[in-house]
Amino acid sequence: MSGPAEYIFFAAAAMTVGAAILVAILPNILYAAVALLFSFAGVAGLYVLLSADFLAATQILVYVGGIIVLLLFAVFLSNRISDTKITNPTHFRLPAATICLVLFGVLSYAAVSTPYAVKKGVYLPTAADIGELLMTRYLLPFEVASVLLLAALIGAALLSRPDRPAPEKGDMEEGKR
Amino acid sequence: MTLDKLLVIAAALFCCGLYTVMTRRNAVAVLMGVELILNATNINFVAFSFFLNRMMGGQIFAVFVIVLAAAEAAVALAIFLRMFSTTGTVEVDAADELKG
Numbered sequence: 001m002s003g004p005a006e007y008i009f010f011a012a013a014a015m016t017v018g019a020a021i022l023v024a025i026l027p028n029i030l031y032a033a034v035a036l037l038f039s040f041a042g043v044a045g046l047y048v049l050l051s052a053d054f055l056a057a058t059q060i061l062v063y064v065g066g067i068i069v070l071l072l073f074a075v076f077l078s079n080r081i082s083d084t085k086i087t088n089p090t091h092f093r094l095p096a097a098t099i100c101l102v103l104f105g106v107l108s109y110a111a112v113s114t115p116y117a118v119k120k121g122v123y124l125p126t127a128a129d130i131g132e133l134l135m136t137r138y139l140l141p142f143e144v145a146s147v148l149l150l151a152a153l154i155g156a157a158l159l160s161r162p163d164r165p166a167p168e169k170g171d172m173e174e175g176k177r
Numbered sequence: 178m179t180l181d182k183l184l185v186i187a188a189a190l191f192c193c194g195l196y197t198v199m200t201r202r203n204a205v206a207v208l209m210g211v212e213l214i215l216n217a218t219n220i221n222f223v224a225f226s227f228f229l230n231r232m233m234g235g236q237i238f239a240v241f242v243i244v245l246a247a248a249e250a251a252v253a254l255a256i257f258l259r260m261f262s263t264t265g266t267v268e269v270d271a272a273d274e275l276k277g
Contacts, residue, residue, distance in 0.1 A: 005178070006178065009178040009182075013182070013186050016186060016190060017186060017189045017190065017193070020189065020190050020193035020194070020213055021193055023193060023197055023209055023210075023213060024193045024194075024196045024197045024200075024210075029203055029205060029206050032206060032209060033209065036209050036212065036213070039190070039213065039216070040212075040216065043190075043216050043219070043220060046183070046186070046220060046223075047223060049178060050183075050223045050224060050227045051227055052223050052227070052236050052239070054236070054240075055219075055223060055236055055239055055240065055243075058240065058243055059243070062243050062246075062247050063212070063216075063243070063246075066247060066250075067212060067246065067247060067250045070250055070251065070254050071205060071208065071209060071250070071254070073254070074205045074208075074254040074257055074258065074267075075205055077258055077261070078204075078205065078257055078258060078261040078267045079267075091200060091202060092199060092200055093200055096195075096196050096199040096200045097196065099195075099199070100192040100193075100195050100196040100199075101192070103188075103191075103192055103195065104188055104189060104192040107184075107185075107188035107191070107192075108184075108185045108188050111180075111181050111184030111185055111188060112181045112184075112185070114181075116180055116181075116228070116229060117229065118179070118180050118228045118229065119228065119229065119230075121227045121228055126233065126236060129233050130233055130236060130237060130240065133233050133237055134237065134240075138237055141241060145241060145244045145245075148244070148245075148248055149244065149247075149248055151248075152247075152248035152249075152251050152252050153251070155252050155255070156251040156252050156254070156255040157255075159252070159255035159256055159258075159259050160254075160255040160258050160259065162262070163262075
């Protein structure tokens with residue numbers, strides 16, 4: 001791979017990592033959420049360059065369209081608007097930075113120094129293959145994931161419902177009101 | 178674009194997520210760090226599946242990771258809202274009462 005694709009790769013990589021660093025250091029949690037959006041979009045760009053078109057679309061739909069919106073809702077609902085700062089105090093900054101930098105060094109060294117038997121990647125559409133595999137070889141995990149999503153749906157709805165005083169016996173039927 | 182460059186990018190993303198998880202006190206920000214870590218693992222899955230073997234297994238695994246991340250985010254945010262209505266804060270070290 002050379003030419004424009006290489007520049008696009010570096011642009012996507014810079015956007016991903018730069019926005020991730022902003023998520024880590026920005027004091028305002030709203031700005032951090034917006035930076036997270038850019039980081040996810042950069043990851044979607046990397047997926048496109050890695051011949052994972054279906055995953056790139058899923059990344060945009062689920063992360064950028066869903067999870068970021070959920071996070072923003074949580075930020076707005078869990079902070080009082082009258083607070084002057086949208087709270088985000090940090091602590092343990094120096095030891096955490098040390099640990100993370102050392103870990104990054106170790107991981108990068110391991111990644112660069114290991115001789116992988118790299119083959120030349122090919123670019124093929126993947127959505128049809130993924131769909132076929134999900135219906136054949138990975139059918140059981142697929143069904144388990146659907147049950148998990150249902151459980152998460154019910155759990156989230158149940159947890160976020162506001163507290164109500166227990167209704168009296170006579171009020172149980174809706175028709176009486 | 179080579180495999181080791183992608184692995185280094187994923188490592189950087191992972192370390193940013195780890196730093197976020199370790200330093201933030203707001204639970205929503207901690208969740209953002211977890212999402213970053215999950216994205217780093219996804220990049221690794223897809224990169225290995227592209228460069229090392231032609232099977233779709235890596236991408237399928239990434240799909241399941243995205244499903245898990247979505248489910249986890251939904252339930253975690255519901256818990257945060259409940260925690261906010263009970264304790265008035267979503268700071269992770271403020272929630273240290275088990276029953277009260």
